[in-house]
Amino acid sequence: MLRKYLDKIKPHFQPGGKLSAFQSVFEGMETFLYTPRSTSASGVHVHDAIDSKRVMIIVVVALLPCLLFGMYNTGYQNSLCSGVEMSFWEMMAYGFLAILPKLVVTYVVGLGIEFAIAQVRHEEIMEGFLVTGILVPLICPVTTPLWMLAVATAFSVIFVKEVFGGTGFNIFNVALTTRAFLFFAYPASMSGDTAFIASKPICGLGGAVTYTDAVSGATPLGQLASGADQITNAVGDPVSTWQAFLGLIPGSFGETSTLCVLIGGALLLLTGIASWRIMLSVFAGGLFMGWIANIFGTPTYPASLLSPVDQLVYGGFAFAAVFMATDPVTAARTGIGKYIYGFLVGVIAILIRVYNNGYPEGAMLAVLLMNALAPLIDYCVVQANVSRRMRRARSNS
Amino acid sequence: MAEKISNKSVLFNPFSKNNPVIVQVLGICSVLAVTVSLEPAIVMGISVVAVLAFANVIISLIRNTIPTNIRIIVQLVVVAGLVVIVDQLLKAYTYDVSKQLSVFISLIITNCILMGRLEAFAMVNKPWPSFLDGIGNGIGYALILVIVAFFRELLGSGTLLGFQVVPQWCYDHGYVNNGLMILPPMALIVVGCIIWVHRSFNKDLQED
Numbered sequence: 001m002l003r004k005y006l007d008k009i010k011p012h013f014q015p016g017g018k019l020s021a022f023q024s025v026f027e028g029m030e031t032f033l034y035t036p037r038s039t040s041a042s043g044v045h046v047h048d049a050i051d052s053k054r055v056m057i058i059v060v061v062a063l064l065p066c067l068l069f070g071m072y073n074t075g076y077q078n079s080l081c082s083g084v085e086m087s088f089w090e091m092m093a094y095g096f097l098a099i100l101p102k103l104v105v106t107y108v109v110g111l112g113i114e115f116a117i118a119q120v121r122h123e124e125i126m127e128g129f130l131v132t133g134i135l136v137p138l139i140c141p142v143t144t145p146l147w148m149l150a151v152a153t154a155f156s157v158i159f160v161k162e163v164f165g166g167t168g169f170n171i172f173n174v175a176l177t178t179r180a181f182l183f184f185a186y187p188a189s190m191s192g193d194t195a196f197i198a199s200k201p202i203c204g205l206g207g208a209v210t211y212t213d214a215v216s217g218a219t220p221l222g223q224l225a226s227g228a229d230q231i232t233n234a235v236g237d238p239v240s241t242w243q244a245f246l247g248l249i250p251g252s253f254g255e256t257s258t259l260c261v262l263i264g265g266a267l268l269l270l271t272g273i274a275s276w277r278i279m280l281s282v283f284a285g286g287l288f289m290g291w292i293a294n295i296f297g298t299p300t301y302p303a304s305l306l307s308p309v310d311q312l313v314y315g316g317f318a319f320a321a322v323f324m325a326t327d328p329v330t331a332a333r334t335g336i337g338k339y340i341y342g343f344l345v346g347v348i349a350i351l352i353r354v355y356n357n358g359y360p361e362g363a364m365l366a367v368l369l370m371n372a373l374a375p376l377i378d379y380c381v382v383q384a385n386v387s388r389r390m391r392r393a394r395s396n397s
Numbered sequence: 398m399a400e401k402i403s404n405k406s407v408l409f410n411p412f413s414k415n416n417p418v419i420v421q422v423l424g425i426c427s428v429l430a431v432t433v434s435l436e437p438a439i440v441m442g443i444s445v446v447a448v449l450a451f452a453n454v455i456i457s458l459i460r461n462t463i464p465t466n467i468r469i470i471v472q473l474v475v476v477a478g479l480v481v482i483v484d485q486l487l488k489a490y491t492y493d494v495s496k497q498l499s500v501f502i503s504l505i506i507t508n509c510i511l512m513g514r515l516e517a518f519a520m521v522n523k524p525w526p527s528f529l530d531g532i533g534n535g536i537g538y539a540l541i542l543v544i545v546a547f548f549r550e551l552l553g554s555g556t557l558l559g560f561q562v563v564p565q566w567c568y569d570h571g572y573v574n575n576g577l578m579i580l581p582p583m584a585l586i587v588v589g590c591i592i593w594v595h596r597s598f599n600k601d602l603q604e605d
Binding site: 151159181189 | 571573575576577578586
């Protein structure tokens, strides 16, 4: 039935039709709903069911565990801090209502800009924003005001993606740039003790949170950076590594649960979408730098006292390793380059986290920095290969 | 210079078609540094106009007596002398702004716009066209400085020339000043946007 409807309205969008200006919107929708009819007719092509839309959909599915857990955790933290008892489903509903406006705002702003630019340039609409739009709310604190989210999304879609030529040409990860923009532009709303727990009742669910000495919304790494001896949850009970692994701690919406991140990561690896080289080497780099920091641990830099494994489960490290560093557009592309890239992401993330008390979490900045360096790494790897083969050719002749 | 250029185009070309900042991309360093708010940007702009105009005139007057192999040093001495005068004047009359501008007034000496104009124009032209060229390029530079500073101060601090522009009503309803606008990267992006708009109006400047 949908097919019939699409066929019926299709002539309007062809050149000469009355709605021809919106041709790319129509095509985007049609190929989103159905496999495109036009296939490659000549030359050598790899025939496979996978295209970038399928890839994006799988990444979105891989993000679902984080999203669902984020909903639950938002409700749980609110219930914990406000003292209002909530059932499991109430917590889920509370988290859903908290995240829904953010998802809507991000998608409307981001897709709006992409659609508009595709119309102006007479290009096909690219599906790149499908994943970005869900990543952005997941890596922001749940209390982020909607207008800030809109401004930051618009900024990064225009200046990081469209200026460089659209999906596939961006030099930095768009979602992380959004987060970095928010972090530097509105630091008061994006960090500190009150940003990470939803503090207002929504539609009669949940309760109002008042911050006192007993209730603090600081994230584990935030507590360490401000010099706490022991990591506690929002009401002052100590947090074990296992709890942090499960993710019942304050933090940005979808990144608290290392377990859910790993479930998503496993899906990405099984389907072969994300590079296992990058993922593995990010974790290796994180463990390595965590180990070094732990050996030279001093109370001056409280985060250096964490064990290497703790470094991996707190904050956004795992999320960045699985979903951010592996972004195929901005990561290194050569095999050896991927190892170097991933390892350095891990090392720099822990380095910033431990030795700069002003930035409790360094994963975001580490990935962005390595995004900038990825082409250089690739260049060096390729050149090394070229000169090695040149030498071999010369010694043979 | 081989072909004769009219005095009028000498004065007005640098405003847009041959703007030193957004077309020749010179003097970017000070654009990043002094444009956090409008007042220092205006003062900086005026200082550059004055220094550039007079340095151009002086160099143009003595252009036939300068030995070619030490001309850069002579130019530097002239500019340095003028910059010291401007610096002292600012300290005497607008002490606060001069403190904000700190080292950047002294760094006018190394501003590539000055060296460029002295080397390319004043060394081969008569004093009056050189004077106009100095004024034109100085104003072209000041113009960009003021535009960048306008946006950075408005969005970064909510003020213009120190007066509160964004009403308190907005802050009460959750508006927050954009802290990134205060940081240098945003100056670069604002300059980029100006270049973008400028080139889309002047198609002949677009490169492939």
